Every structure is written in structure tokens, then in C-alpha cells.
Amino acid sequence: MFYQTPLRTAVLLLFTLACIYAAFTAEYFGVEILTEIIILAMIVLALDLVAGFGGMVSLCHGALAGVGAYIFAIFTAKLGLHPLLAMGIAALITGAVSWVIGTICSKTHGIYFIMATLAFGQMAYSFVFESSYLGGDNGMAGIPRLDLSMIGIDLFDSKQFALLCLACLLVAYLFAWRILTSGLGRSLVGIMHNEKRSRALGQNVVQIKAQVFALSGLILGLAGSLSAQHIMFISPNLLSWTHSGEALVIVILGGLGTLIGPIIGAAAFVLLKHEVSNYTDHWHLIVGIILIIVVMAGARGIYGEIEHRIAKRCAKRVQKEQAPKQAKEKTKEHSLSHAGLKKEH
């Protein structure tokens, strides 16, 4: 079951402060990387919601974020709708598409679930790639950014745009936290641990899985529309299955089923990519080696490992503190029984 522990809150707070600090101190390129991290963090957060707490390992989450980006682009660049309204529509439509995919795929398990989601992702990719209305493989340009100048915020300033993305990430985190600590989220975790028993208790397994998949889609829709605004250009590459695979790698790297872990994973992944690619084009090789080490070391991920070690240390400390007390009680009992025996004699 998910619980927002003080450690998780502290890490989230630390991450937020680090992002704010980076936004104010980094140069243009650094702020762009920061925005990339935050948008990716939203996608992996949405993936952790379904994979880490529902056992639904999705290979279409990248594509769904791409769907969100394209819907935002259509409603703004093509239909001239206000970007704020288009963001809401993008989130809702992506959520609805996710619900359909979730409903169909929830009837499958394991590798078949992965393959079914991959098939949906590839279908979306092919559709966008072939569509001349959506620009085909040339993509779509001229995507506007949200205009908040009336409240004094200039989102064409990369720093302010990064902070808007950060605010959206925090909202997404609070949303995911709320879902996981609701009746729906509790039921989802139960289904992940034993689907057969959940059915026997009367849980509507397909409906629960599909609903959480749809809620995860809402976050993806929002992330997609931010991604479209970030570069102000989108291409079918956004929906490529490699993005979904990358998101899965990041979730495992950060800590599957921890919610905050994948956010840390996203930061580690993007920073590693940019740092290592300064020295070699084969940065994937380094990420691969790190992923193998993480998996071999217990598959808890970066944050999961930290949480595990702290929990272990705390348990040891409690044990140590209790040991003298228990010994004292034992001695007391022993002396009392001894006195009792003497009295009886």
C-alpha cells in the first residue's frame, strides 16, 4: 500500500527546491534541461501509477503523452483555441483514450499486457506518421505557449516556463498521491498482489484497472501539452515506442512503486544523458550498465534502495533500544519469580 512517508515528502521538497534553485541560477541551456527533466518526470510518474501500483507494465505511455501533445497542437495551431482550454481538452481526451486502452488491455496479463499496450502505441505512431493533416513525418510547427501575461508571467521566458512545468508536476504528484490513498488506489494495489482473490472479494478488476489507467492518462495529456509548448514543435517521433521503453527504464532506475523514485530517476537519467554525451555518443551503454547494476542490486532503484537502507537502519535502532528494556524486564520477572519461590518455600 502507498503511504506518503516523511522521507518521501522530504525528497519531494528537496527536489522542488533544487528545481527552483536551478531555474534561477542556470543558464539558458541548463533551464531547458530542467524543463526536459520535469516533463519526463510527469510521464514516469504516470507510468509508476499503473506499473508500480497496478502491475500494468505499459509500453504506450510515451505514445499517450504524444497523443496529448498532438491534441494540444491541433486545438491551438489548427483550430485556434486558447492554450489553457486546449491543455484541459488534451488531458481529457488523452484520459479517455487511456481508458479505452486500459479497458481492453486489463483483460490480459504479463507479457500480453505489455504487447497489447505496445500495439496501441504503435498504432497511434503509425496514424500520426501517415496523417497529412498532422504534418506526417514533418511534424507540426507553430505551436503557441500559454499566455499568462495578464498576471505578469511571461512563459516565453524559459525560467518561468520551467517553473510552470514544476507547478504542474507538483499538482500531478498530489493527484497521484490522492488516487493511491483512495478506495480505488487501495483496490488497485490489492489487485496487483492477488487478482484472483480480489475478484473473489467482489472487486471489479477490469473497471478498477481501466479507471486508474485513465487517470494516469490525464497526467500524460498534461505532460504532452507541456512538451508541445516546450519545443513549440512536435513530430511523430514523440510517439515512438522507444520513449515508452525509456520511461520504463527510468521508473526502474528511480524505484518502481515509490512514486517519488521515478521523479529522481528522471533527473538522474537526463543529467546522465547530457553529461555522458559530452564525452561519447554511446551514452545508452552507460545507462544500460547502471540499469543492470540497479536490477542486480535488488531492483529497488536509486530512491527505493535509499528508502530500504534507512528502514533497515531504523529497524536495527529500534531493536537495539528495545534489547536492554527487554533484558531488564526479564531480570525483573526472574527476580520476582525467585522471590515468589522463596516465599512459597
Added chain:
Amino acid sequence: MLEVSDLCKRFGALEVTKNVSMRLEKGERRVILGPNGAGKTTLFNQLVGEIIPDSGSIKVNGQEVGDWSVEKRARFGLSRSYQQNTLFDGITIGESLGLAAAVSTSKSMWFWKDSLQDADVKAIVRDTAEQVGLEDNLGARVSDVSYGIRRQLEVGLALATRPSVLLMDEPTSGVGPEMIGAFHRLLGRLSRELTIVIIEHDMDLAFDVADSMTVLNYGEVVFEGTPGEARESEMLQQIYLGAWDDA
């Protein structure tokens, strides 16, 4: 309360359920006996919808449930425990009971509120834990507790859904005499409104708790009657019970 008519199931050439019919009144406690492979668990699986029968009808409270899914039957009040523990290993006993209680109080799909923190759910968890003797283990992880406690939880999960018909598949399998006694006492404390069907191999327990008995052999009902009639049946002694007096 539970009415089964002409239930048939065949796996290839093997006929595992042959025209099984039985009728249980509200509050009746029926023990199902039969040698290994007699089709007792397969019958249970058909009653709850985990196996679809080839033909026949299953009615609960006059309602035909044969076409319903497992979860719909469970929500209608047909609950079961398993012969082999089927539990939520990664969470605690309290959380497991909470999941079951949330279904019975229609809070398992709550979108915005925590079902485990709900007062009604907490009350059911507390009552059920008390019933099955798990009140001191609510915080323990299911994977960390002993086999006996897991058996208690197996029954507890079925009870926490607040069923009208409870199907228990060998609830005392693999536990010692002390726990069999505790289970016996638990059955004594359960409401007489609850209709119970038990597959049981412990003869003392079976004869003590049963209002009626059904004996299956090779998938068909070979006896139905009261425990007293069962004791006197020579056919049953030959088929299943062997040294009857030892029971």
C-alpha cells in the same frame, strides 16, 4: 437460499460434476464430504463462477447467478475461502481485511477518500479480526506470519465481505488440533442467519457443525441427509468413511 440444479461439468472424457443438485435453506450449515478427486472443490469453483458449468442452474436467494461473473456473485453475497491460501502477500493483515470490508460497504471504488480509513470499514476489520482471532496481528505483513495465521486470514477475508452464503474449502487443512478447536468455536459464534457450505475432512468437526451433509463420489451426489443418517449409511462407510466408529 442456495439452490443448485442438475449441475454438470466435463473436462474432456472426465465427468467431474454429474447432475449435482442441492438445496440449502437460509442459515443451514451443509458439510460436503467425499474422497480425494470426488469433485468437491470443482463444485465450489462452479458455484462462485471460477469454472463455468456445461449445464445446470445456480440460484442464490431465488436469483439465477449462473451467468454472472465471479465478482458479481461475490458482491451478491456469495463468498468463499480457498483450500490453498490465496492471500495478499505484500500487504498487512489489517489492510487485507480492509480491502474485503471496503467491497461490502461499497467503498472499494471511492475516488477521493481512503477506504482503509473509513469508520465502517474499520469497524468490520475490527469485528472480523476478533471473530477469527487476528486482533493482535493486524499490523503484520501477510508474508511474514505463520501458516496457521494465514489460514485464519483466509476465512477472515471471506467473512469480511459480509456474505449471505459462505463457502469454505477445507478451512482447517494443514492446521493442528488447537486451531481446529478454535475454528470450531468460530463457527459456533457465527450468525445463524449465515448459510454455510464447508468441505471438511476432519470428521469430528464435520459431524459437530453440520445441519446436513452431502457426499460426493466421482462427481455425483451419493448421499444427502442429516449427520445422524450419514452415520447409519452402510454405503457411505464403504465409499468414504472406512472405520466409521473411529470418527
